[in-house]
Amino acid sequence: MxxxxxxxxxxxxxxxxxxxxxxxxxxxxxxxxxxxxxxxxxxxxxxxxxxxxxxxxxxxxxxxxxxxxxxxxxxxxxxxxxxxxxxxxxxxxxxxxxxxxxxxxxxxxxxxxxxxxxxxxxxxxxxxxxxxxxxxxxxxxxxxxxxxxxxxxxxxxxxxxxxxxxxxxxxxxxxxxxxxxxxxxxxxxxxxxxxxxxxxxxxxxxxxxxAHGCGSGSGTPLSAAEASEFGRAVIEYAARWIGTPYVWGGGDTSGPTSGGFDCSGLTLYAVYHASGGQIRLPHYTQAQQDHPTAQVIPFAQRAPGDLIFFTTPGDGDSHHVGVYYGRDEQARDLLLHAPQTGQTVTITPLSAWEGERMDVRRYASTPPGGARA
Known part of the structure; x- marks a missing residue:
């Protein structure tokens, strides 16, 4: 407004x-x-x-x-x-x-x-x-x-x-x-x-x-588990590129390369900047999923700013990754991601990957064991 x-x-x-x-x-x-x-x-x-x-x-x-x-x-x-x-x-x-x-x-x-x-x-x-x-x-x-x-x-x-x-x-x-x-x-x-x-x-x-009306029930503070500072930062850095073209192999810690991002290029950029440059993820989905800074999170405990990795049934490695964006007013889970050639960075209902295995990872500025990435 x-x-x-x-x-x-x-x-x-x-x-x-x-x-x-x-x-x-x-x-x-x-x-x-x-x-x-x-x-x-x-x-x-x-x-x-x-x-x-x-x-x-x-x-x-x-x-x-x-x-x-x-x-x-x-x-x-x-x-x-x-x-x-x-x-x-x-x-x-x-x-x-x-x-x-x-x-x-x-x-x-x-x-x-x-x-x-x-x-x-x-x-x-x-x-x-x-x-x-x-x-x-x-x-x-x-x-x-x-x-x-x-x-x-x-x-x-x-x-x-x-x-x-x-x-x-x-x-x-x-x-x-x-x-x-x-x-x-x-x-x-x-x-x-x-x-x-x-x-x-x-x-x-x-x-x-x-004048308080009836009270809408909205606008109250969320718990730390529902909205962490790091998760909000991951969303903020990824969301600023909404509308940017998908480019295979595109994106690094500085932003788009060759005019755009691919899925892991977008997530490595967002996590790098959300961590203040402490976490530098590889430019490959499975390597990001297995990175030492990644915490395994049960799907039911997913929170905004977590990364979700998608694996086709029968495959060993994940083929796609995006940022969990939260839910809309219809309680649909949403993913912020760089989809595929011909599309742009956008937000898509998670139901688009129904039938695939979904692995959730949460990253922290200080990795397990205290070592920096």
Whole structure:
């Protein structure tokens, strides 16, 4: 999120940002959702006081949309302003609290996926370089970002209520022209679903932290096992080359060679720089897998920044390697890697290698025994 201008871009990992791709169904006659305690089942139909039902959104997406309505109502804001917030969050992040490899610290907080739009994080894609003075813990808090939007709306005074929701979202987010109109129907449906929610109220002049909504459950610190500093660094160094061509034999510790990377060239670069130059892996998958700095990790204990090696059944040596990138909002495992000739460094669901043996390795700046690589 830029305070002056920003172009809406899809994330490099091709996650389903556009909610237009999600099925939306309007039904009649379901029971209303009346409180924060009402369960929100993933993929289920959720109906509100207007009789509208939205299907196809995950539980975490619905929680963020519900918080947008609940916080707006707590602050005493009008329907048009709340719909503007919903349209903005739908467009910016598809109601996801996104971390960003360009802001490594954001990876240490629970999130709903990863984005690569500059240094933008969170449901409103606020840029860390612009709004980061509050600290990344605050910036990764969805409640803070929702209140941030409403703070900007209140600063506009009566002008905010006079604007259409799309105009207000544009005035606050400063994005591409008419960027938010495409999500207005979804925003109106979601407002209808949660319009009857029972929440306490706060004064319009109270601090934003007074309005907590229902609590999205996202943005809390992850444990060290879930997001190590070294693992975040491996992801950061590999992710900066997303879009770079695959070149067989390409890549060394300085970056692309002959115009690109192959799979082991990308991983040796990322591990070398994440370790501050202490670990120099060979340019061959099996040799990287067997390197003395590599710790054998059970697949069930994989964590972002680990390397995953792939071996075809019946073969002795691995033929491919990539960086484990974590999971998307659909709980799919993702791999950051250099695929093959004609493709570029990208992120792919791990299911693409179903049927192959997957070996996980974790590297440390100080190898076992204390010897340097």
């Amino acid at each position: 830029d305070s002056t201008s920003k172009t809406i871009t899809a994330t490099a990992i091709s996650l389903p940002i556009a909610l237009l791709l999600l099925p939306l169904v309007v039904l009649i006659g379901a029971e209303p959702a009346t409180s924060c305690a009402t369960p929100l089942a993933a993929g289920a139909a959720v109906s509100g006081s207007t009789g509208q039902t939205v299907a196809g959104l995950s539980e975490s997406q619905l929680r963020l949309a519900r918080d947008g309505v609940a916080i707006g109502k707590q602050r005493g804001l009008g329907k048009s302003v709340i719909i503007a917030e919903l349209a903005a969050a739908a467009t910016e992040s598809s109601f996801r609290n996104l971390a960003n490899p360009s802001v490594p610290e954001s990876l240490t907080y629970s999130n709903d996926g990863l984005g690569t739009n500059h240094d933008s994080v969170g449901p409103h894609q606020m840029r860390a370089s612009v709004w980061g003075s509050v600290g990344i813990a605050t910036l990764m808090n969805p409640t803070y970002q929702i209140n941030w939007f409403y703070d900007r709306a209140q600063e506009l005074g009566s002008a905010a209520e006079a604007m259409s929701p799309a105009e207000l979202a544009q005035e606050i987010e400063r994005s591409a022209p008419n960027a938010y109109a495409g999500q207005l129907e979804l925003a109106r449906q979601l407002y209808g679903v949660f319009a009857d929610i029972e929440v306490g109220t706060t004064s319009r002049t109270q601090a934003a932290t007074s």
